[in-house]
Amino acid sequence: MDDGNEPVRLREKAYASFTEHLLARDISPGQFVSQRQLVAMTGMPLGAIRELVPRLEAEGLVRTIPQRGIQIAHIDINLIREAFQFRLFMEKEAIAVFCVSASEELLAKLRKEHEDTLEEALQNRETPELELRAQAIDWDLHETIIDSLDNGIISRAYRINAIKMRLINQERFRITGRVIPVMREHLAVLTAIESRDPPTAMEAIAVHINNARNLALKV
Numbered sequence: 001m002d003d004g005n006e007p008v009r010l011r012e013k014a015y016a017s018f019t020e021h022l023l024a025r026d027i028s029p030g031q032f033v034s035q036r037q038l039v040a041m042t043g044m045p046l047g048a049i050r051e052l053v054p055r056l057e058a059e060g061l062v063r064t065i066p067q068r069g070i071q072i073a074h075i076d077i078n079l080i081r082e083a084f085q086f087r088l089f090m091e092k093e094a095i096a097v098f099c100v101s102a103s104e105e106l107l108a109k110l111r112k113e114h115e116d117t118l119e120e121a122l123q124n125r126e127t128p129e130l131e132l133r134a135q136a137i138d139w140d141l142h143e144t145i146i147d148s149l150d151n152g153i154i155s156r157a158y159r160i161n162a163i164k165m166r167l168i169n170q171e172r173f174r175i176t177g178r179v180i181p182v183m184r185e186h187l188a189v190l191t192a193i194e195s196r197d198p199p200t201a202m203e204a205i206a207v208h209i210n211n212a213r214n215l216a217l218k219v
Contacts, residue, residue, distance in 0.1 A: 010048040011055075017042035018052065022061070022072070023166055032069045059160045073164070075171040077217065083164045084213040088206060090158055091145060095189075095205045096198035098148040110144070111190050113137050118183040126179050134179040139166075141186055145205075172216040185211065 021027055021041055033041075038049045053070060056062040060079075062070050073079065117134050124130075139162070146158045169175075175182055185208045192204035 010044060011051050014042055014044040014048040014052045015055065017044060018056065019061075019163055023163070023170075025170065027072055029072050029075045029167060029171065031072045032065075033072070034069050038070070059163075061163065073167070075168055079164060080168055080172070080213070080216050083161055083168060084209060084216070086161045087142075087165065088209050088213075090154065090161075091142065091205050091209060092202045094145045094149050094154075095193065095201045098145045099193040099196055099198055099201040101148055102193065106144075107190065107194055110141060111187070111194075114141075114183050114186050114190065118180060118187070121179040121183065126177060131175050131179055134182065135175045138175065138182055138186065141189075168216050172218075 018038065018041075026041065027033060035046060035049050035053070038044075038052075039046050042049070044052075053062065053064065056070075057064060061073050063073070064070050114137065117130070117137055120130060121134070143158070143162070147155055149155070189201070189204045189208055192201040195201070
């Protein structure tokens with residue numbers, strides 16, 4: 001029996017596979033690839049790749065250049081500024097809601113994760129395993145704040161920008177060697193959220209995001 005949802009599933013699988021390979025650095029910012037190379041990389045049929053490319057172009061992850069192929073987005077100053085401006089705008093508004101709506105149980109869980117990670121980093125030299133865990137905790141806090149809005153449109157837009165942020169992270173300011181300052185900044189944000197005062201929380205998240213932006217821009 002023919003399944004009318006199959007093309008949609010293939011498109012989503014192609015998108016998930018592409019972004020996975022992109023974040024794994026199997027393809028690099030600025031690199032040119034062909035549709036057939038993407039077929040080989042993702043394991044998806046050519047039809048799904050052809051439908052995928054316009055979506056990737058609309059999201060700013062690739063651009064098609066005639067006679068040359070598909071180019072993966074460059075990590076340049078303009079992309080960094082725009083991606084961080086988007087984050088700042090979205091997260092300031094989201095944290096104002098989160099600091100009022102977040103349960104005490106959730107805040108206690110987030111604080112414990114950060115304090116345990118900070119303590120481990122202070123007691124021992126940072127290991128690759130600890131850095132991976134700290135990076136996951138970092139991203140999870142920001143996504144939790146955004147998802148507290150319970151708005152699918154905002155969450156999807158944020159996650160598209162998050163792909164760009166992770167590429168910027170890999171290129172410009174990895175968490176390697178920075179677990180302690182990152183956890184301390186997050187704990188300052190959590191303290192501001194626990195105050196249940198939206199302006200205080202908005203200021204704290206702005207300081208954190210601007211610090212990361214300055215690192216990326218090497219200010």
